Amino acid sequence: MASIREQKSCSRILTLTILLTSLAWGCTIGRLYLGSELRDDPQDKIMIGATTKSEVLKIYGPPYGVQRQYDGDVFIYKYLRKNSSALDLREPVVTRLTIFSFTRTQQKADSLVILFNKDGIVKSYGFRRGTSELTGF
Amino acid sequence: MRQPLRSFLQILGVSLLSLSLIGCAIGRYYGGSRVPEDKIKDIKPGITTRGEILSWFGPPQNYLSSTLLNQILREFEATEEPLTNYPFANILSYQYDRGNFRGLILILFNYVEADVKSDHLVIFFDENERVKYYGFHKGTEELQ
Numbered sequence: 339m340a341s342i343r344e345q346k347s348c349s350r351i352l353t354l355t356i357l358l359t360s361l362a363w364g365c366t367i368g369r370l371y372l373g374s375e376l377r378d379d380p381q382d383k384i385m386i387g388a389t390t391k392s393e394v395l396k397i398y399g400p401p402y403g404v405q406r407q408y409d410g411d412v413f414i415y416k417y418l419r420k421n422s423s424a425l426d427l428r429e430p431v432v433t434r435l436t437i438f439s440f441t442r443t444q445q446k447a448d449s450l451v452i453l454f455n456k457d458g459i460v461k462s463y464g465f466r467r468g469t470s471e472l473t474g475f
Numbered sequence: 476m477r478q479p480l481r482s483f484l485q486i487l488g489v490s491l492l493s494l495s496l497i498g499c500a501i502g503r504y505y506g507g508s509r510v511p512e513d514k515i516k517d518i519k520p521g522i523t524t525r526g527e528i529l530s531w532f533g534p535p536q537n538y539l540s541s542t543l544l545n546q547i548l549r550e551f552e553a554t555e556e557p558l559t560n561y562p563f564a565n566i567l568s569y570q571y572d573r574g575n576f577r578g579l580i581l582i583l584f585n586y587v588e589a590d591v592k593s594d595h596l597v598i599f600f601d602e603n604e605r606v607k608y609y610g611f612h613k614g615t616e617e618l619q
Contacts, residue, residue: 348479391599392608406563458608
């Protein structure tokens with residue numbers, strides 16, 4: 339009697355396992371790091387009306403982009419990070435239906451924009467450490 | 476051990492083993508030519524000419540077509556713009572990109588990581604075609 343009950347319980351667990359594994363589900367986590375981190379805080383390194391373009395190039399290296407305006411150049415520095423997470427639940431064989439799907443993507447950047455006057459002296463700058471706003475999942 | 480229980484445990488063992496199959500993926504991307512660093516110390520603002528820069532470092536990046544890396548990044552919606560953008564005649568740019576890609580691929584869980592860094596030299600010229608100022612950053616040494 340005990341062995342019949344045991345057999346039934348085993349076959350139930352086995353059926354449940356097969357059913358669950360027949361649904362393909364998976365979790366994917368992605369991380370992208372693009373460029374070099376802006377380590378130096380511009381508040382410590384840049385003085386408005388004094389720091390030159392040459393000094394900025396020495397401190398931060400080549401900018402990500404340069405824009406030319408009528409009253410001087412603009413240097414753009416950027417360090418980009420992208421975090422993504424996804425959870426998918428599918429039936430892969432018969433219906434190929436996606437039963438549940440969840441995707442979350444966060445893209446943040448540390449950005450520094452430096453405006454120069456026509457003599458190549460820093461006129462103003464803006465800085466945001468956007469990557470600190472990234473969350474884990 | 477009873478026969479049904481043993482066979483159940485065997486099947487469960489095989490199922491668990493197949494669930495925990497581990498796949499690992501590693502990718503490396505090298506884009507562009509290395510920037511000859513030994514020549515950078517010879518750049519003298521006010522003295523070095525555009526011709527000398529071109530003969531030392533070759534054709535600059537800003538005159539070449541977009542790199543494979545840019546296409547990949549656009550494909551993955553990371554950035555639509557090129558990695559660097561210098562549409563001006565008095566700026567020459569040299570860039571060497573490296574990307575390290577790592578992935579852990581399990582049946583139920585995947586982890587993918589990409590880290591892209593660049594060695595980058597940018598040179599500004601004055602109206603007399605001489606170097607005005609320049610900047611160099613060696614980003615690839617930050618790669619793990």
